[in-house]
Amino acid sequence: MAPGVFHFSRLDPLEDSFFRISKWILGLLQCWPLDRLNRITKIKLVLHLTILLTAALGEIRSSWLLRKSLLEAIDALSPGVTKLVTWIKLVCFLIYRKDLELILKSLLEHCKTDTKDSRKNYLIRKISYFNNMCCSVLYINAITTSVSFGFKPIVVWAYQYFVNEKRNTWVDLPYRAALPYEDMTEMNKPMYTFMYCFLAYSGLVTTFAVSGTDGTFLCFCMYISVAYQCLQEDFKSTFKVHAANDPKRSKILYNDLSALIRRQQKIIEIFNSFNRVYTFMIFIHFVSASILLALLSINL
Template identity: 25%
Template sequence: MVSWFRFLKRDQQLSVYFFAVPRLSLDIMGYWPGNPGDSLPRRSIVHFVILSIGVVTELHAGMLFLDQQQVTLALETLCPAGTSAVTLLKMFLMLHFRRDLSSMLNRLRSLLFDLKSERSDRRQIRVGHSVKAARINFWPLSTGFFTCTTYNLKPLLIALVLFLQDRLDGFVWFTPFNMTMPSVLMRSPFFPLTYIFIAYTGYVTIFMFGGCDGFYFEFCVHLSSLFEVLQAEIRSIFRPYKDHLELSPEEHYNLEQRMRDAIVRHNAIIDLARFFRDRYTIITLAHFVSAAMVIGFSMVNLLTAGGNTLGALLYVAYTVAALSQLLVYCYGGTLVAESSVELCRVIGSCPWQLFKPPQRRLVQLMILRSQRPVSMAVPFFSPSLATFAAILQTSGSIIALVKSFQ
């Protein structure tokens, strides 16, 4: 068990941190891309069917509550139902792009662990980014696990409190999540099994969210790491010629060859970023839409919880988990954009004027290309910290509006 969380330490090998949290979460569910020739684990289909049953029954229960005009119960049901529905979409897309994701991992690994650029400063960049990715990814997974556990323990805690107060007369057991199950499954002896099944659907959602969202963030962090390694490489290329006014033919040839390798590497990183963004477009868009709905539902439920301390704790945990998942997308997009633009300033500060006119045009084209940030934008949204701040500001306005009607 302790070996699973080695990535939280800082003295581990670089391979330990490489997609540590996404690999842990997705491997449990059976959705880790693995190698191109690997067969699909059976547990991935089992988990897909389990969550499909949970989504259908939960959405049906939410619609019934709305039809009965029980708005609070409807929001309490539809909030996790929307999260589970988006998770089901993520599971389908992870299966659909399984080979592409595996190919992207191999391409990223070849760029990240290139032995030709294995120097102490560049290794430090890779280790720093990898540790940061592992620790930040562990936070949304932890908050989601805590939220799901709170949901699952809520009926048990209520029963325990009533038992200690000797008030179990007339107590009716209820499930962690509101789902329309056949009445025979809600009675003895099947109720404990039904309770475990419903509780487990929540953990399927959490681990898929932690794996899929963590995969996105870690990929963005490693792209940022590649851009920073490229910046360090360009500085090292021009460092010996910083005080030169003119280059000898041999120096010019060596500088040109190294710069051409850097340009090829820059193009490969940009192509990889675009390939990854195209595969994650639907997932990112669906996540932003669902996160906005979840945050809104959770805040409304939180404001209407009143003196229900356990209910308030539940909605606070849900809101924190939703914001944490949204933050990893926004922070990841910011890291890629800022590191790609920084490359332009690094090249501009180097003595690239030492090149002859044909080679200068190559460098100028690289500067022009790096002036435009590599964006992880999807239709209607651009994951960035500015977007995250705008969402928080809008959420605060919603809270103030709802409070004004109380």
């Protein structure tokens, strides 16, 4: 399914291009609002949330234990904060699942109505293609970062083992975490291997969650923007048709303007619902970004 998801163009129908990448990404995490939740998907969802939260708390705990060494503490804290914020975003998606479902359905129906006009259809297809391109770039960057974190310790260990002939070294964990010990090498090798896979998978879940939730936010903003552009086109065409000062047309003009105002109110309702759902997520996103930038500045 994954390769086909990234085969998109401006000619795709709206039903296929609407939130295409975000829908696929969040669908893998069982967090897409329009997907049905059954017993199996609920178990997978709880598992992903548990892995993410456990890894985040372990990394934050590790940063506290390493607080005497500032740079090492920052290295442990930064991914931990990212995972914790990502976990909060996924929880918000669950809390507002029904609201998001209604917003998505309303927005889709609104855009489908606009596609009946060639000019507005062009605008919507253009935005859909742009959204999918941006979400693809976001996903590729995120997955590349996750894979780099996951395989870097193995590459470093292999270099030390085969080139420098250091036979007794451990493979560093992909993320600094204290789960359950401050020094993870206190565990036996099978448990250490399990912990390595656990932390690497938590990074993968973070990758999908970040690109999915942030990509969904981007798509919402762009589709609401194009909805207003389409409404602007409607007003232009309406006034162009009724430009002549003909009293007989006043009733028709009144009806057309009333319909446009109702469409505008619908867009405002969608925007208000979107604003209510995303306000907290935007807040924690900017707070976490500020913290990470501050930590990065200290690290530099």
